Amino acid sequence: MNKDQDPLPPASTRDPMPSGEPAEAAIQDAAGELRHRIASQFGRSLHIRTLDTGSCAVCEQEIRLLTAPHYDLHRLGFFFTPAPRHADLLLVTGPMIRAFDVAARKTYEAMPGPKIVVATGACALGGVYQADAFVHGSVGEVLPVDVWIPGCPPSPFALLQGLLVAVGRLYEKVSSLPFEVAG
Amino acid sequence: MTLWFLRGLSRGVVTTRYPARPDQATALLPTPPAFRPGAIGPEEADQLAALCPSRALKREGAELVFDAGACTACGRCEQASPAVRESGHFELAATSRRDLVKRIPLKPEAGR
Numbered sequence: 602m603n604k605d606q607d608p609l610p611p612a613s614t615r616d617p618m619p620s621g622e623p624a625e626a627a628i629q630d631a632a633g634e635l636r637h638r639i640a641s642q643f644g645r646s647l648h649i650r651t652l653d654t655g656s657c658a659v660c661e662q663e664i665r666l667l668t669a670p671h672y673d674l675h676r677l678g679f680f681f682t683p684a685p686r687h688a689d690l691l692l693v694t695g696p697m698i699r700a701f702d703v704a705a706r707k708t709y710e711a712m713p714g715p716k717i718v719v720a721t722g723a724c725a726l727g728g729v730y731q732a733d734a735f736v737h738g739s740v741g742e743v744l745p746v747d748v749w750i751p752g753c754p755p756s757p758f759a760l761l762q763g764l765l766v767a768v769g770r771l772y773e774k775v776s777s778l779p780f781e782v783a784g
Numbered sequence: 785m786t787l788w789f790l791r792g793l794s795r796g797v798v799t800t801r802y803p804a805r806p807d808q809a810t811a812l813l814p815t816p817p818a819f820r821p822g823a824i825g826p827e828e829a830d831q832l833a834a835l836c837p838s839r840a841l842k843r844e845g846a847e848l849v850f851d852a853g854a855c856t857a858c859g860r861c862e863q864a865s866p867a868v869r870e871s872g873h874f875e876l877a878a879t880s881r882r883d884l885v886k887r888i889p890l891k892p893e894a895g896r
Contacts, residue, residue: 726881728838728854741881751876751884753838753856756813763877775876776883780850782818782869 646678647768650688652708655736656695659754660722664692672757679764685711690767693744696724697737709744717767720746721760723753751775810874814857816840817850818871819888824848829890832861832868846890852876853884 651664667674668681682688685708697705709718720740723729726749727739737743750763766773824832829843840854841861853876861868878884 723838723854723856726853726884728840728851728856731839746881747879749853749878749881749884751816751853751855751878752874753858756810756874758807758810759875759877762875766877766879773878773883775852775873775878776880778871778873778876778886779888780816780818780852780871780873780886781821781888782871783820 646680647689647764648680648682648687649690649692649764650682650685650708650712651692651694652705654693654695654701654705654725654740655698656722656724660694660724663754663757663760664694664721666757667760669757672761674761674764677761677765685709686713688712688716690717690719690764691744692719692721693725693740693746694721695740696727696730697740697743698735699737700735702743705743717747718744719748719750719763719767720744721750721763722755723751725749726751729753813874814859815870815872815874816852816855816857816876817859817861817868819848819850820867821889822891823867824865824888825891826893828865832865835860835864843890844887846892848888848890850886850888851884852886853878853881 651661653661666672667679674680685691689712691709691712693705709716718740720726725740727741730736730738732738732742740746748763748767750759752759755763826843826846829841829848832848833841833843835841837858837860838854838856840851840856842849859870862870876884
């Protein structure tokens with residue numbers, strides 16, 4: 602797929618990378634400004650299209666629970682849409698089976714820009730299945746992923762946090778977590 | 785319901801911020817492991833890596849590399865080693881895949 606047509610820069614240039622080069626710093630500034638503009642556009646209303654690329658459907662159960670009163674996704678301005686042409690955010694689950702290549706590409710290309718891709722669950726992040734003849738093993742192999750939500754499955758709270766990170770209303774915490782315990 | 789209606793009328797706000805309050809159910813969620821730095825030897829690290837069903841753990845030299853994105857929070861490493869316990873973190877969304885890969889220092893060889 603041609604990622605150059607996407608108005609967003611590829612995910613790799615938006616990563617906060619420690620680099621002393623001024624050109625990269627300028628790219629970081631531009632990417633930060635673009636991210637801010639997208640966040641201000643999406644901050645109050647965002648439509649989500651889910652894409653199941655071979656998941657076991659437990660991620661889908663958790664996604665479905667987001668609309669339950671306890672989590673109440675709609676109060677935060679998120680809505681699910683069945684049409685990729687109406688979607689701002691692609692919520693991808695599963696290890697990206699190769700049989701789904703054409704459908705994944707068509708879904709991504711049908712979405713209007715700017716668009717956000719969120720990989721959901723350990724499979725989509727490359728944890729459970731290795732790349733072989735049947736699966737790519739990670740959503741990042743095929744689509745330019747903006748936000749990664751770990752969990753097997755991620756709880757609705759984790760999904761909510763991931764969606765809010767995607768629109769810039771919450772900041773990610775995990776980059777500062779060491780996963781070390783004392784004692 | 786009536787209280788919420790009156791509250792919304794009086795304050796002009798009918799919704800709450802996220803999160804409105806800590807949720808009790810989150811204490812029951814399985815969470816990825818956290819490791820005691822410098823407490824796991826290289827051999828034990830290899831054993832933990834072999835035990836992990838989702839390839840979230842591997843040893844690189846004197847470091848245990850933990851991929852929180854690949855972890856399914858199954859708890860096998862927590863049962864196998866006293867230096868591993870639940871981290872309690874589950875809201876782990878990241879904008880960079882590399883931020884999810886954590887490096888834990890192992891027990892130095894000379895100290896064994």
